[in-house]
Amino acid sequence: MTLTKKTVKVGMADMGYCLAPNSIGSSGLGSCVAIVIYPANGAAAALAHVMLPDASIRRNDDFNRAKYADTAVPLLLETMQRLGPFRNATLRAKIAGGANMFQRLSTVDPMMKIGERNTEVAREALKQANIPIMADVTGGSEGRSVVFSLKDQSLSVRTIHSGTKIY
Template sequence: MSNMITVGISDLNVAKNGDVLVTYALGSCIGICLYDSVRKVAGLSHIMLPSSVGFHPTGNQIYKFADLAIPILVDKMKAMGAKQICLRAKIAGGAQMFAAVNNSGLANIGQRNIIAVRQELQKLNIPILVEDTGKNYGRTQYFDSADGTMRIKSVNRGEWVY
């Protein structure tokens, strides 16, 4: 029987053997799912901010930033046997949750997160297979280590599978 492994906000984790990673409350945040389909190693990172530039994160605070968390997730997956060349990505989130604020930095943080995640994955030569990003609603993201399936649930919008 598979285990459900919760990845909190500004957190990351890895799984295999059919365990399922889940993260809640993806509004402007991004959930980055990485998968090695040969070794069946899955990883999920829930980032809040695009860049650590100007910050001095310590401890688990480093998981908050796309530029720091994604390379750490890759390293943790490699420690479980994944090969970076085999990694593929599926991402979700990056919503504009604060439409009333117009185009302020707070309003467009979702879009800035999307751009930063794309750039970081490109730097690491990890192709993005699926994006469920933008719009104006939150998501819950499930990622199955058995087959790399990403499932998205959203209140009042339903559920879909990638």
């Protein structure tokens, strides 16, 4: 039997997971940050596409944990626990995104500078969970598409102007 490899696509403010030998990715990240968590043995991976830094800034009651960096990390950890008996100590992370897309508007609207904040909170949440960040492809002013492959635990990052790089 041959296994057909596939790539799970995760939308904005959403999360997903995949098992080896598949891949998981998210497209057109601007200020959003993709957080990928996987065990060192590469058996599974979970990805969240977060839009905002922390859940405390929300102004509504319906609560989507995948949308905020601070709540997405615990959600990813819970997902990994459901997928297998992975100990936190063996987990690794890769993150990408957090760009500042509108350089001019961000001078008048702090909301436009949220990419930087998303990245900071994602790093902090991972640090608290004791998960090392193996690749941190953040900042700048370009949109990114990412695919994490369980085959070699690589994160491929594509931008329009700089092409595809592997981290």
